[in-house]
Amino acid sequence: MSVAEKTAKKSGGLGETVNVIFQALILALVIRTLLFQPFSIPSGSMRPTLLEGDYLFVTKWSYGYSRYSLPFSPNLFSGRIFGSSPERGDVVVFKFPPNPSLDYIKRVVGLPGDRIQMRGGQLFINGEAVSREKVGEINDPDVTEVDRPVDVFRETLPNGVSYETLDLTPNGIGDDTREYVVPPGHYFMMGDNRDNSTDSRFTVGYVPEENLVGRANIIFFSIAGGASPLEIWKWPTELRPWRLFNFVR
Template sequence: MPESVPASATASAPARSEASETLRFLLKLALVVLIFRSFILAPFSIPSESMLPRLLIGDYLFVSKWNYGYSRWSLPWGIPIIPGRIFGSVPARGDVVVFRSPEAAPGDTDPAHGDHDVIKRVIGLPGDTVQMVGGQLVLNGKPIPKQRIADFTLPLSPNFDTRHCDTQFQDVLNGQPICRYRRYRETLPGGRTYSVLDQRDIPEADDTGTYTVPAGNVFLMGDNRDDSADSRFAPPIGMGYIPLDRIEGRAMVGFFSTDGSAEWLKPWTWVSAARWNRIGEGF
């Protein structure tokens, strides 16, 4: 006669099996997300105004990860399981890239310095010379065309308020407080063109020595030239030259943008805070 199985055992077995399957599913899902984020596409949010006018605080975009190869910085938290750089290639001048910032100097506790993701535009490639003369970019000894175009205006909002816009640039347009900056169009060799801002004359930013980009590095700048800690300045003030293996990917397309007025507990404000006209903008 078959031995009977206690009811408690038969009842608990399916429960344990279901929990095990759920755990396996979650682990597989996490692995797929990790692989996708590390090697295909990753989200990135804009925390500062250094890339105005192209990128606003509160923009969210996808970064493609395959363009320049892979290194440890392709992985979340810089997990060191990729030796050096594989499938590497050099960005094109004018590309907007996300990279891992240089490490902070010993004893430097400023949270703005050290390990974090940053977004800038590629200006100089290995072997190039870069200089700023009177606010004009000079690349390999040739001034880059800089054409004055219409002012850039940006409405003041919770994530871009008077703390980000000096009094001299504040204005009112159609009853709306705005920030107004001088805007120019630069055109790189080969025809790549983009807009930059020039807020004021700053000698250390607008008139520099000549930089020669070392092998294996690139020279990056923010489009908001007077409000960008970039390759023009050595750490800890700026970024200096950026090694190619620290570049994580290329900015691809914006998928959301908010002016910062949304509240988590009020879902209807998520809609009113969205800047819908910025969604889907490519690079």
């Protein structure tokens, strides 16, 4: 084989490698933009449903696409394309309205036009109390974030969606609120950890439909103790295998 042929072969091999890498990056970008986005839980606001150290997939097509569906949220268009409305009880990732560079995750409890209020720790929707039943206690700091037993209540929304909430502090600051009237095109979000959640009762406010990123779908990894998934040597003690591949409800 001549020197020229060897050079051409090397150039062809390099070009092919670059082409494969480029195609892989484009495919990853398309999947992240249109299909799935990985998301890690940064705080305890959704305990006991979601824990810090949970890693989950968010389905991007659930509510259609807005500029916030794209990396870096370029202001290319307004509103949503192929939009559909979230259902009451969905766990949703959205852009924090006061600062859209931040991702938040909460549960939808109020739809456009709803009247939402907390009275004595109980959720009221349009003047009707949401079913709330004490189902026991959790005495596990990995779940509750506190070293004592915590009361657990099961809420069931009018559409039948049921989930557990924590009551860390009876008569907490968010247990009694004014009545909120959700504007058109907006949603009212709350965390399941009712006494430790910055949500629509506080600085989050009403969340515009455009800010919705996607629906939390399935936990694909979970590790405790603030460990990174890359710290494999911590897996024997910190991995939560019972949470892997659980659907978010």
